[in-house]
Amino acid sequence: MAEFTYGPVELILVGFEGERPGPEIVSAFEEVVDAGAVRLLDLLFVTKSLEGDLTVLELDEAGDEIGFGDLVLEATGLASIDDVEELAAEIPAGSSAALLVIELLWAKNLASKLAGNGGTVVSSERIPAPVVNEVMAAIAE
Known part of the structure; x- marks a missing residue:
């Protein structure tokens, strides 16, 4: 079996109102990491002005004021400015997002065995939860 240091990695862009995520969003991030399902490798916060200008903050620049003061990232630098610029089209003007780089720990062993x-x-394709729930509700009718 091939031994991987890291499992598959996914970039997730999470949008929210205002310049910083609220406590509920911070708590949701922490719960998933604490449960051991994923490992948070990198995290950037992106704000898009009404004019379309981007402001990017790394966790060490914004972590304390957001509520992530104790969070330690495993591989900062994986999310690049190129990633941010590519995904920024999805962020509405006047709002913000967090770009999470997560390692799918559940898939690490599987990837090793496959390799x-x-x-x-x-x-591989991810179908967002709201879409799955909408389709399943329509099927159940």
Whole structure:
């Protein structure tokens, strides 16, 4: 079996109103990390002005005021300004987002076993929870 230091990594852009996420959003991030399902590798906060200008803050610049003062990231620098600029089109003017780089810990062992036995992931696509729930509700009607 191939031993990987890291499992699959996913970039997630989470939008919110205002310049900083509220305590409920911070708590949701912490719960997922504390549960051991993912490892937070990098985290950036992005604000898009009404004129479309971007302000990017790293966790060490904004963590204390947001409520992430004790959070330690495993691999800062994975999210680049290129990633931010590419994803910024999804952020409405006058709002903000957090760019999370998460390692899917549940998939790390699977990835190691696949790589060690000639298997590869050919494609992967995530369907957002609101879409899944909407489709399932329509099917149930």
